[in-house]
Amino acid sequence: MQQEQATAQGTRRAPEPPIHGPEGFEGMRRAGRLTAEALDLLMEATQPGVTTEALDKLAYEFAMDHGAYPASLLYRGYPKSICTSINHVVCHGIPNDKPLREGDIVNLDICLILDGWHGDSSRMAYVGEVPRKAQRLCEITYEALMRGVAAVKPGGSTNDIGRAIQTYAESERCSVVRDFCGHGLGRTYHDAPTILHYVEASYDVPFKPGQFFTVEPMINLGRPAVKVLGDGWTAVTRDRSLSAQFEHTVGVTETGVEIFTISPKGLHQPVNPAA
Template identity: 85%
Template sequence: MSRDEQKTAQDGRRQEPPIHGPEAFEAMRKAGRLTAEALDLLMEAVAPGITTEALDKLAYTFAMDHGAYPASLFYRGYPKSICTSINHVVCHGIPNDKPLREGDIVNLDICLIVDGWHGDSSRMAYVGEVPRKAARLCEITHEAMMRGIAAIKPGATTNDIGAAIQSFAEGERCSVVRDFCGHGLGRVYHDAPTILHYVEPSYSVVLRPGQFFTVEPMINLGRPHVKVLSDGWTAVTRDRSLSAQFEHTVAVTETGVEIFTLSPKGLDMPRRPA
């Protein structure tokens, strides 16, 4: 979500991140696993010629068949169940009837509500054979996210997450998008804390066991600047460079971190065609 949206979402609510107990952990494991299963289904369906509208319908049907509901559907007027962000689209791409083309990369972003709890995750998918620079960007972005997650432990701060992501991405000559961030979640879709994917000295939250949030860096091959199109949702790179994103829902534990949205099929990273 955008930093402005996160601030608005938290206005009038607690500013301290909520602390959750064992029952909440179990509920989030269930929500996270179902979200990961939905993404597995979508990843396997991506191929040249399929439309993002078809992927959206697949996600909606999966949610309904499993007693869940897509959190993005009608959220602040958003019209679809998932976001599909292709090539230079940074995030919040709206599914439509345009077929995916050989060589595209596409981010698939879904949040499912399961028994009132939110599981939020996104992955990149390859549409057929993709250029090496596109595949490399996806690899860098996934590694950046995992390095950010590895920095999570009690007593660390949100800036430790941002530092791990930023140092790696920029070391690979990529840039970190500043306009969007990770967020707390649980029974609430967007909650404290805000998770920045770069270092911001003026903002830092201490991590404590029981906090739930997303880590979801958006990494560009070019400059970090983005713009939102006239539909009010679709964010694109200003220089039209490729962009990639991965996202996991995680929890701070007594000893480190737990990832709720790992793929049951090992599809956390896109696979090249056989």
């Protein structure tokens, strides 16, 4: 959401990220799994002719049926339960009654609160058969996410994530969005640390076991510049190039990293129907 907007440049001292124990890990596993189950449902429902409003309703009903609540609903005035960002929309696209079209790519972003814990995740979905360039962007973005997650371990720091993502994305001639970032979470929706998806020498937070945060790179086929539309939420690429995003909620362990939002059905990446 809007609080994720990157403001690390010029930071004098970063807030100290909360440290969580075994109870926190258990809570995040439950919240993360439910969020992943919701995304599995949404990805299966994303088809040509379906509206993002219908997907939003599906997500809300899923949350209610499972004793959870969508964190984004009415958060700072945001009107919906999920974000649906299509094609050149970078993030925070608001669901509406316009049908999805064959060839669209759409980011489905949801955060569910379960027993006070937040599970936050997003994935790209293909609407029917999509062009190869769009498919390639989604593949690069997913790989960038997983490289960023793999960089998390005690003794490292947040710039390890940024370095892994930026180096890979730029080697594939794509760009990393600077205007938005990942964030700490747990019992709070947005917390320390800020997770940049590029290297920033003026901001670097050490990893410690018990930290929870999201890794959620936004990768553009064109230039990294974005602008926010008049609704105050929807961010789009300035050059109208395609944009993609994947997101996991993770926890730093004693030996590495645990991903809380893995798909139970293995639907981490979309598949072209013609494949």
